[in-house]
């Protein structure tokens with residue numbers, strides 16, 4: 260009976276999954292942060308498995324195309340072709356701006372307006388199962404210091420990793436190597452990478468950024484603060500944004 264009351268530290272033996280060393284999955288959106296993180300991780304030699312998650316957001320087709328171009332341009336043999344996994348959220352997200360592409364937060368909106376309920380939760384849920392199926396023991400995602408969301412905090416990632424070990428049997432490390440970085444830091448870290456092939460816009464037209472949404476404002480400001488020429492094509496480019504959290 261003592262066994263019954265004990266707090267389990269992992270899944271029962273029959274269900275445990277042992278990862279193969281040297282493999283890392285990267286949750287990649289095609290945006291600048293996760294693309295630069297992907298390139299940075301890949302340069303350190305691990306076998307990298309980029310994962311793009313389709314939840315039904317209005318800009319996904321352009322993002323996935325951007326991610327594929329970026330990975331091809333890296334020309335690194337240790338990076339697999341991106342896999343696109345689906346976890347459709349339209350049935351619970353309703354007419355949220357991220358699904359409809361209408362009334363997206365504007366250029367001067369607070370960064371917190373970019374919040375999508377359960378975003379990291381769902382990305383990690385699908386990503387963790389992909390890792391379990393492919394014996395991958397680490398998954399990386401790229402929240403920055405400016406990310407104020409509840410599911411971007413270290414305590415959330417710790418709890419999620421614990422849930423994966425208990426419920427899936429996989430000891431999974433969730434890495435957020437850019438957690439202390441600003442957008443300008445990302446621009447600098449991306450030196451030598453094809454940043455013009457990354458896409459961070461809520462209303463893109465192919466690879467052309469709208470230049471009028473919060474994500475564009477963050478991007479514009481990141482290049483300015485880094486002192487790096489911005490190679491991004493914008494449909495309209497405004498003056499330096501004033502961003503609040």
Ligand SMILES: [Zn+2]
Pocket residue numbers: 459460461462463468469470471472473474475
């Ligand atoms: Zn935009």
